[in-house]
Amino acid sequence: MEETIKSTVQPNKQQLLNRLKRIEGQVRGVHQMVENDRYCVDILHQVSAIQSAMNKVSLALLEDHTHHCVSKAIKENKGEEAINELMDVMKTMTK
Template identity: 55%
Template sequence: MSTDCNHANHGYSSNKDAHLKRLRRIEGQVRGVQRMIDEDQYCIDILTQVAAINKALHAVSLGLLEEHISHCVVGAARESEATGDPEILQAKVQEASAAISRLMKS
């Protein structure tokens, strides 16, 4: 399978800086929660921050998933059509479905 989703060309590449900026912000939030626990702050305030972190991670995940579908799955569909091999597309669809399943369980 040679879809255009190789290690040098991922669907998120054009938004890499934005993803990294968002992840650094999340990293700062996690450090803030560590500090809150270290300072024995109120548990509900800590849980509020944890919920915000989870929401931010969820947003990153959905963005990456959207980019995977619009880049890798669409690329596999094109390759599948060009080669007449439906397995190329089916493999990418199954991969995306498995990722969605993992996200729903988290």
């Protein structure tokens, strides 16, 4: 079975990229903390901050997808497929 590649213009692309750059910097910081044998609890606090930031990115993407892609699909009578796809993503995100 051949997989179809879907794409879209991200309405908040620059905001997402800025958040991801900050997260990338945080991950590099954790890497250095591990290399420098920093206290485990301090590292864990930073990991928690990274996870929280990634959750915010996921929710922002989910919101954009719902407002734009799913909404458009519903208007084009393709809503059932879009909703099923959205629910599959939600199931993956909440594991």
